[in-house]
Amino acid sequence: MNALYTDKIETALKSFIADHPGMQTRDQAIIAILENWFTNHGYLPPQQEGLRPEDLDASNDD
Structure with a gap:
């Protein structure tokens, strides 16, 4: 991996x-990103624990 690519990934992780x-932590971010990607691409089954806090908004209220 070249330095430019590594810098872009690190910047994206920080964001x-x-x-x-x-x-x-960086490790938490990488795990969350990988779990999301693997789930969305069929490599992991969807978790049935409800919505993540960042996905909640007023439209979820019942």
Whole structure:
């Protein structure tokens, strides 16, 4: 992996962490991103634990 690509990934990870208040570490961000990608592409079954906090808004209220 070249330095430019690594810098872009690190910048994206920092932005992801900043956008997800419960996310505190780089490892947590990488795990969340991979779980999301694997689930959305059929490699992991969808979890049945409800919506993540960042996905909640007034439209979810019943």
